[in-house]
Amino acid sequence: MSALSDPFLAPAPRPQPRPLSTPAFIWTAMRNPIEIWGERAYRERVLRNDWLRVPTVIVNDPATIRHCLVDNAANYAMQPLRQRVLRPMLRDGLLTAEGELWRRTRRAMAPVFTPRNVGGLAAIMATRSQAFAEALEQSEADAPRDVANEMTLLTYDILQATLFTDAIAGEPAEFARAMDDFLHRMGRIDPLDLLDAPAFLPRVGRLLGHRSTTYFRRLITETAERRRALIAADPTSAPRDLLTLLLQTEGLSASEVEDNIITFIGAGHETTARALGWTLYLLASAPIERDKVERELDEQLPGLPDPREWADALPRTRAALEEAMRLYPPAPSLNRMAIEADTVAGMEVPAGASLLVMPWLVHRHEALWERPGHFLPDRFAPENRGRIDRYQYIPFGVGPRVCIGASFALQEGVIALACLMRTLRFEYVGARPPHPVQKITVQPRGGLPMRVTRRRKSL
Template identity: 70%
Template sequence: MSNPSAVSAAPSRPGGQPFRAPAPVPHSQPLGFASFIRTATRNPIEIWGTRAFKEPYVRGAWLGVPNVVVNDPAGIRYCLVENARNYVMQPLRQRILRPLLRDGLLTAEGELWRRTRKAIAPVFTPRHIAGFTVQMEARSALFAEGLAGRAGETADISHEMTLLTFDILQETLFSGDIASEPEGFARSTRDFLGSMGRIDPLDLLNAPAFLPRLRRLKGRKSMTYFRALIAETIEKRRERLSRDPDGTPNDLLTLLIKADGLSSEEIEDNIITFIGAGHETTARSLAWTLYLLSQAPQERALVEAEIDEVLPTLSHPSEWADRLIHTKAAFEEAMRLYPPAPSLNRTALKPDRVGGLDIPAGSTLLVMPWLVHRHEMLWDRPDHFMPSRFLPENRDSIDRYQYLPFGVGPRVCIGASFAIQEGVIALALLLRDLRFDYVGERPPEVVQRITVQPDGGLPMRISRRH
């Protein structure tokens, strides 16, 4: 493995043991064929055995296709950065995601991907993101104020964070023009992504696309509604552009409409992609952070003290992510334990060799943040919530390719900086005056859909700090 120093890079807090974050228990014996199918369709992160969390490379095969799990940061760098052209999107991944996202940025390839990425890139320049932080602060403060009015109540914080990130997303990237109310939008997003993003047994068996996936059939109604909502949003913006071109914001929606060569369907696909990638993922990460802090009183006290002391001294919200180091570290550690994108799957176009292993053409290459982020050779107490790993004095000990919340290489998430700013700002304003305590009868069940999420939500009691 390439970074042995990282094993000791995360000292524990004195005076108590760090919190062990809930996760499926890796199995000690290989799963049989039928058991694998059942497990992968119910909860894909449960398929992994103990070897996958201990070894740098794990070889296997499925239906005669070789696969290689790459956990070694040097191997990840080689395959997804240095030789990225040799590794294209894995067919299984595309079978699951393309029905949702079609030709959006996450699933497009080749020239369409390059053209779309170029069209979207201006939205995520540092200057634009600094401007977005003002809106992030305003919407987060308003949302926190609403939750303060519910002090003493119990709420599903997973759902609440979906509402918050929708509010931020529509205000920043779509300038308030999404044609839906927050509750209706959150419900349709949950139904759409939850049902349409599930693995079907036919996907695993490489069955022809024309065979209906029963697990996704019930999502068709939500898909129809969701796409109609997005089409209405696009039409509203087109009308605004024709009526008042100078007064129309030059946000993501406008840039997509003005982009050369993007059809109406491709614009629709990319809006849905950004809702899934830039709204759902951040919502889950925020909810997991609040849950983990509720189970780690010492870590929560550090974050609260920092917010009380540092936040009043900051003049602009674009400074917060750099200055609120404990808050940011808690958010980053939550994304380590519950990565927003738990798998980065590729197929080798040509034969290759990595880590001393031959990779035949057509092999499946599996880079799984879920495994890399919890790997025993990379992290001290990998299953424990230890934000101190991400404090500035420890950050250099973490290899660039052992922490992959936003992917890596040419297809790294274009909105990574946006998400970090959003997460820190939202947490700071939620925790400035409020506290959230988990009141579930048992630890949350961790499941993989498109994101890593708590099955059944996160019931938490809201209380005022002051």
């Protein structure tokens, strides 16, 4: 563990001092779900609340997480509230599909995310990240940049270059604006969803998000049509990327293919963008930790021409990224519903009960972490990693539905961070600390205004 006596305390909502009334709960869940939690949620390993007459069990204990999401995963389906929020956006994409459709889709995507294939994409990730860093360096130095938005642009560029071989239609800046509106409007919990109101009743946020939804659906349709034409003209000329694999998968309709493309363009790249933005903010706020990463990059990168080696050869850089994902997990909630009654850690889980495994809570739990709210990358140093339970740190989920692109995202994150920080320094210039808000991912309210300048190397 780090010897720092005064490590950086990462900004986060304060736990609720007392249980919320029903109106306050609905308002808080709609505005920012990670603000609903009280002190018990950060201290107890398993607890139960009956919210809006639905029995709800919150699980923070690693062994119990394994039981529910791995050993007895077949008993826990996707939670209906989660589906009501996500399905209007993602429809039958991998994140929301269930049953045979989910199994068929995941099998189709598996070849893209094998270790060998992911490693083969490292050079493209590095090339795009380096070009992005050079463009930032040439921009006006005194003008603050919203690094949250900049990371959306970078990860979009990497995603479309690797998984879609530069085939995505659309202009990056327009894409970033639409993505921000898409997640802001569509990723919010509507009071009607909390109350399990009929689907035909209109949700205001989704009505306001219609424009961005239409934009993405048009973008995806154009992208798929262009690739279909290429495959029809000469199947051997089509790249063997995610887009081609989806289009050639038997049993997937045209709409299901498009649902999966929008899932990866939306949820897939957004999680990595948020992880990178938070990492740069935390390192800017913790100069000692930033210096360690910069020194490592100056010493190691000149001898590492192959970016496939970076994730293992840059342990401090990787540790900073992993600690940022602990404090601000890109996917902050894993929501399930018990199909049949179960018993977890001595507590009864009735059939139909909601089961919440919240990386936001697990990663900040007082019984699992020393100084859980502080930024301490040394937790993930090679000599300390063995102390972390497999089910104590779950930024990509666990079990059968673990993120299929976890190794892709980790490799991308380390490479992008290395390319950015090898020549640039990021200084946070916001008037106040960023406030994390849950909208599918954990986003900084108001963005991450930062000054980007060229740095002097430590050698």
